[in-house]
Amino acid sequence: MSVTENQPVPGGIDDEPPAPVRAAGAVLWRAGAGGVEVALVHRPRYDDWSLPKGKLDPGELPAHAAVREVAEETGFSCVLSRFLTRVNYSVPAAGGGRAPKVVDYFTARAGNGSFAPNDEVDELRWLRTDQARELLSYPHDVGVLDAFEKSPAESATVLLVRHAKAGKRSEWAGDDNLRPLTEAGRQQRDALHSLLPLFGPSRIYSAPRLRCEQTVAPIAAELGIGIATEPLFSEEGYLGDPDAAADVLRRVAGGHGTAVVCSQGGVIPDLVARLAHSADLPLGEVVSRKGSVWTLTFALDRPSGNGSGPALRLAAADYLADPLA
Template sequence: MTQEVRAAGAVLWRGCGKATEVALVHRPRYDDWSLPKGKLDPGETTAEAAVREVKEETGFDAVLGRYLARTAYPVPTRNGSGTVPKTVDYFSAEAVSGVFAANDEVDELRWLDPTAAEKLLTRPEDVRVLRAFCEVPAGLTTLVLVRHAKAGKRDEWTGDDDLRPLSDAGLRQASALRRVLALYGPDRVLSAPRLRCVQTVQRVADDLGIEVRHEPLLSEEGYWPDPVLGVARLLAIAGDGGTPVVCSQGGVIPDLVSALADRDGVDLPAARGGVVPSKKGSFWVLSFRAPTTEDGPVLLAADYHPSALPTPSPTRS
C-alpha cells in the first residue's frame, strides 16, 4: 500500500507601496525556484505546516489568509523502487516580521512582483498556485466563522440548553481550534451567547488577553426572526477591519454563508447538493474586500475547513 506524502506551503507576500511582492526561494538541492513549502510533521495540520515551513525556509513569520490550491504529483520512494503520490496545500500568507538568512535548504530569496515571479518559477504547478493567489487582491479582511465544537447530547442534558457545555471531544476540538486560529492573526473574538459557543473560542480570547463579546443576532434564536439583520451584523463586524473570530451555531452558519455568497457572487464548491457544510468544530475563512466610502465589505472568497484537527485539505470557494 502506497503512503501519500503530505506537504504544505504558501504564497508569502508583502505590500510594497501600492504594489504587492511575493517571495520565491532557491533550493540548491534541486537548483529550482519555488514557493516555500515542506512536508507535514506528525500530528500537524496543513495550516500549521505552511506557517512553520515559511518560517524555516524564509525566516519570516506569516499570518495566513485564504486557501489557494492543492497540487499533486508523483515523487520517488525512499528505496527508489517506484513513486508515491505527493500533495501540497497552499495558502496566502502575509509576511509580518523577519529577515532571510541562507540555510541548508534555501540559499537565496527574492521578493518579486507576481509577473516577474511567474517567469522565474521552475515548476508549472507553482505557476498555477501563484495565479490562484492573483485572482483577488492580497490585502483582504479575514473573518473566521466557527461552528461550535461538540457538546453533550441535547436529550441527555436536563438543564438550560444555553448552558450545555462542551463534551470531552469538544474540548479537544476547541484546543485544536486554539492552535490553528492563531495562525490567522485574530485580534478580537465574538460569539453567540451559548456556553458551548463561548467555550469553543474562549482560549483564543485568553491568548489575546481579551473578553469574548456576545453577539445575540448570531445565535439561532437571534438570527432567524430576521436573517437580514444577522447578515448585516456580520458585515458590520467585517467592516470594522482587523481579523475577527466569530463562533456561531449550525442552524445559522449555512444560511449566513449562503446569503453572503449569493449577495456578492461567490461560488461555493464546498456546498454539495446546495447544502453549505458546517460540521461541529469546523470553520469558514471569509475574505472580504475592505469597505470604501461607497460600499461596505464585499465577500471575495470563502474557504471551508472541516476540522482544526489534522484532516484533508479545505475546499476552495
C-alpha cells in the same frame, strides 16, 4: 538548470500504492515600493525556484506546516489570511516508482524576520508577481501564483467557527444556553486554539451560548480581550432575521483586523450560502461540522461618495474541517 521534482524515475510497482506525501506552503507577500512582492526561494538540492513549502510533520495540520515552513525557509514570521488552493502532482517514491504529493497553499502576509542561507534554501528573492512568474521552475507553482493574484487586493477575514462538541441536547436537563462542552469538545477547543491564532485574530464574537463562548475562550484569554456576544449569531436570533445577521457579519468583517465568530449549526450553512449568493460567488454544499471553520474573505470595495464607508462583499469562502477529524 537541472529540475528533478517532476521528472519520471525508474522503479518497480509495489502491491500497495504509495501513500500520498502531504505538504503545505504559502504565497508569502509584503507591500513593496512598487506594489505587492512575493517571496521565492532557491533550493540548491534541486537547483529550482519555488514557493516556500515542505512536508507535514506527524500530527501537523497544513496551516501549521505552512507557517513553520515559511519561517524555516525564509526566516520570516507570517500571518495566514486564507486557504488558497491545493496542488497535486507526483514525486519519486522510496523504493522506486512515483508517489502522489498533495500540497495545500495559503496566503500569508510577512511579519518580522530576515533571511539567512540554510540547509534547504540558499537564496530568497522578493519579486513582483510578474517577475516571480518568469522565475518559478514549476507550472503548478505558477498556478498557485495565479490563484493568489485573483484574490482581492484589499480584503478582510472572518473565521466563522462552529462550536465544539457539547453532547446531545436531549440528554441535557438544564437550560440549553448553559450546555457546556464535553471532554471531546474540550479537545476540539484545544485544537482550534492551536489553529486559529495562525490567522492573527484580534477580535472575538460569539452567540450567547456557553458552548460557543467556551470554544473561543482560550484564544480570548491569550489575546487578553473579551468576547462580544451577538444574539443574531444564535439559532433563534438568526432565524428571526437572517438578513440582519448577514449585515452584522459584514460589519464585523469591516472592523480592524481579523475576527473570530463562533456560532451554531443552525446558522452557519445558511449564513455562508446567503453571503455567497448576495456576492454572486458560486459555492457547492455548505457543510459545518462541530469544531470546523469557514475562512471568509471579504473584498473591501472603495467607499462610496456618501460617506457610508467601504462596501463589503464575500470574495472567497474556504472550509477548514474539524482539526481532530
